[in-house]
Each structure stands twice: as structure tokens, then as C-alpha cells.
Amino acid sequence: MFAHYALEQLTDTWKPEHLQSRPTTLWRYRELLPICDEKHIVSLGETMTPLIHTKRLGKHFGLPKLWIKDESRLPTGSFKARGLAMAVSKAKELGLTSLAIPSAGNAATALSVYAACAGIPANIFMPKDTPAFNIDTCRLAGANVTLIDGLISDAGKIVAERKTDEGWFDVSTLKEPYRVEGKKTMGFELAEQFGWKLPDVIIYPTGGGTGIVGMWKGFEELEAIGWIGRKRPRFISVQSTGCAPIVKAWEKNNTHAEPWQDAHTIASGLRVPQAIGDFLILNAIRESGGAAVAVSDEEICDAMELLPTKEGILTCPEGAATVAALDQLVSDGTIKPSDQVVLFNTGGYQA
Numbered sequence: 001m002f003a004h005y006a007l008e009q010l011t012d013t014w015k016p017e018h019l020q021s022r023p024t025t026l027w028r029y030r031e032l033l034p035i036c037d038e039k040h041i042v043s044l045g046e047t048m049t050p051l052i053h054t055k056r057l058g059k060h061f062g063l064p065k066l067w068i069k070d071e072s073r074l075p076t077g078s079f080k081a082r083g084l085a086m087a088v089s090k091a092k093e094l095g096l097t098s099l100a101i102p103s104a105g106n107a108a109t110a111l112s113v114y115a116a117c118a119g120i121p122a123n124i125f126m127p128k129d130t131p132a133f134n135i136d137t138c139r140l141a142g143a144n145v146t147l148i149d150g151l152i153s154d155a156g157k158i159v160a161e162r163k164t165d166e167g168w169f170d171v172s173t174l175k176e177p178y179r180v181e182g183k184k185t186m187g188f189e190l191a192e193q194f195g196w197k198l199p200d201v202i203i204y205p206t207g208g209g210t211g212i213v214g215m216w217k218g219f220e221e222l223e224a225i226g227w228i229g230r231k232r233p234r235f236i237s238v239q240s241t242g243c244a245p246i247v248k249a250w251e252k253n254n255t256h257a258e259p260w261q262d263a264h265t266i267a268s269g270l271r272v273p274q275a276i277g278d279f280l281i282l283n284a285i286r287e288s289g290g291a292a293v294a295v296s297d298e299e300i301c302d303a304m305e306l307l308p309t310k311e312g313i314l315t316c317p318e319g320a321a322t323v324a325a326l327d328q329l330v331s332d333g334t335i336k337p338s339d340q341v342v343l344f345n346t347g348g349y350q351a
């Protein structure tokens with residue numbers, strides 16, 4: 001279930017020049033966003049995130065055209081703000097009165113603050129070993145927090161079982177259609193920042209996969225209205241060796257991913273044993289000629305040091321995973337020195 005837009009109509013009426021006078025937030029793409037009346041927008045200042053040419057890091061890997069899109073600048077410090085700004089705004093527009101979410105951490109924090117702003121109660125279900133930052137920030141923002149003995153998939157089952165009786169609207173990734181609409185704006189910004197020419201490669205740390213699914217959808221829409229051509233970046237999905245269902249499915253050439261047993265990794269956003277949109281992620285990787293690779297926690301920790309020492313960018317383990325993947329991607333020839341490569345730093349460092 002996805003949101004659809006009158007793309008043919010937009011082709012004639014909406015042009016990139018129209019963006020020039022608009023504020024540099026994700027709401028500048030409003031023609032391709034699902035909010036009908038702007039008065040329902042719940043915003044904490046979702047700034048366009050910087051696209052940084054990381055020359056020193058690029059030199060280290062032999063990639064002169066290496067860029068980082070730094071999503072840590074968004075409210076609550078991760079790209080999850082994009083999806084939840086959209087989902088909560090739409091919830092407000094639709095008059096929803098109670099929201100529930102299963103989360104591996106950052107989505108819970110983002111939902112808590114946006115729901116607080118909208119005056120809608122938020123019910124959070126997450127693993128009891130979720131990073132303290134996420135548990136604390138949800139409580140500080142007044143959400144009802146339940147910590148469970150299990151993983152995000154178990155939290156999802158609890159929400160699914162109880163939502164009807166409790167009157168909650170389930171904002172699980174890809175179970176409601178609006179979070180992905182927020183996340184696709186990563187692709188819009190990237191396209192705009194590169195002058196409506198897409199890079200050769202996007203490397204993205206993948207948990208539930210909405211980032212990839214969203215950008216894929218966004219690029220299709222931009223092509224349909226004539227703002228970009230047919231070229232797509234090769235999507236490279238990075239997971240942790242402690243939880244790599246998409247990598248395993250990609251290697252076996254399967255359309256769906258089997259649930260991962262005993263998922264564990266310091267990158268909590270990647271600790272998603274089963275993604276609802278697994279087939280959509282795998283499709284985007286294949287259609288784009290991309291790949292899926294896993295990195296160890298140790299490699300992630302090394303990359304968390306390499307990135308700030310080379311570029312001054314402090315990162316979450318998930319963002320560092322994309323840097324950690326570069327070694328193998330360059331040495332096995334998946335990425336060539338001539339490629340223009342964009343890493344997504346999906347969030348900032350949290351103590």
C-alpha cells in the first residue's frame with residue numbers, strides 16, 4: 001500500500017525552479033508529499049541535510065568521488081525524523097487519537113517528540129536492551145514506554161495483537177504508508193543537491209529497509225515528472241554479520257528473506273531480524289545492479305573512529321557500517337575508483 005500522486009498533471013505544472021524560493025526543509029517537495037492541508041504539518045525544522053565531499057576519507061579508500069549525506073543533523077539526531085514527521089502530520093490530518101510503534105530505538109524517539117507536538121498519545125514497544133538514549137528520550141517526551149523481552153519483531157507482534165482493543169493506530173514501518181513518503185525525501189534532496197543527476201552508488205545501512213524502498217519510489221516519481229533520467233544509483237545495502245537477513249537472501253538469489261535467528265549487533269537500527277518490505281528492498285538492490293554486504297561489530301567500531309579522524313563526522317554505528325563496508329566493496333571491484341559514491345550517515349553519535 002503506497003501513496004500515489006497525479007504525476008501526469010505535475011509534469012506540466014511543477015518544475016525544479018519552483019523550489020528555489022522555498023525553505024530548505026523536506027516540506028519543499030510538498031507536491032509529492034501526502035499532506036493535503038499545510039496547517040496539519042507538524043514540524044521541528046526538518047532541514048535539508050548536508051551532502052559532504054569527503055576527500056580525505058575518499059583518498060583513504062581510493063575513491064576521489066566519495067560523499068556523505070549526513071542525516072545526523074535532523075531533529076532527534078537521525079533520519080527517522082523524516083518518516084515520523086510525515087506519519088504524525090498525516091495522523092493529525094486524519095484525526096487519529098492514539099499511535100503505537102514497535103521500534104529498535106530511533107523511530108521511537110522520533111515518534112515520541114512529533115506525537116508530543118501534535119498532542120497525540122504515543123505507545124512505544126521496544127527491546128529492553130535498546131540504547132538508553134532512546135528509552136530516556138521517549139520518556140522525557142511523555143510517551144508510554146513498554147520494554148519487552150525480545151526484538152523489534154516481537155514488539156511488532158504485541159502491537160498487532162493489542163491495537164484493535166486499545167484503539168491504537170499502528171505506525172510500523174510499511175504497515176502505514178506515510179513513513180516511507182518522508183524517507184523518500186532523502187532521495188529528492190540527493191537528486192537536487194547533485195543538480196538532478198544521481199550518483200553511481202548509494203550505500204545504505206539497512207534494517208527495516210524503508211530508506212531504500214523510499215528512495216527507490218522517490219526516484220521513480222522524479223523520473224515520471226521528467227526531473228531525472230532513467231539512470232538509478234546501484235543500491236548497496238549494508239547489514240551486520242550478527243543480523244544479515246537481506247544479505248543472505250541476496251546471496252541466495254531469493255525474493256524474500258528468512259527471519260534471522262539470535263540477531264545481535266551494536267548497531268541497534270540494523271537489529272531487524274525480519275523486514276516487512278524484504279522483497280521491496282531486494283527488488284531495488286537487484287533492479288539497480290547493486291549488492292548487499294555484512295560487516296562485523298569490530299569493523300563498525302573501527303569505522304566509528306576512522307570517520308571522525310578523517311572528516312570530523314561523528315556517527316552512529318549504523319552510519320559507520322557504510323564506511324566499514326568500503327574495504328570489501330573496493331577490493332572485490334563492486335565499487336570502482338571512478339564511481340561517484342554516497343554513504344548515508346543515518347544518525348549521530350549517542351553516548
Ligand SMILES: *Cc1c(COP(=O)(O)O)cnc(C)c1O
Pocket residue numbers: 078079080106107205206207208209210211212269270316318319346347
Ligand atoms: C532505523 C535505522 C536504520 C535502518 O534504516 P531502514 O530504513 O529502516 O533500513 C539505519 N540507521 C539508523 C541510525 C536507524 O535509526
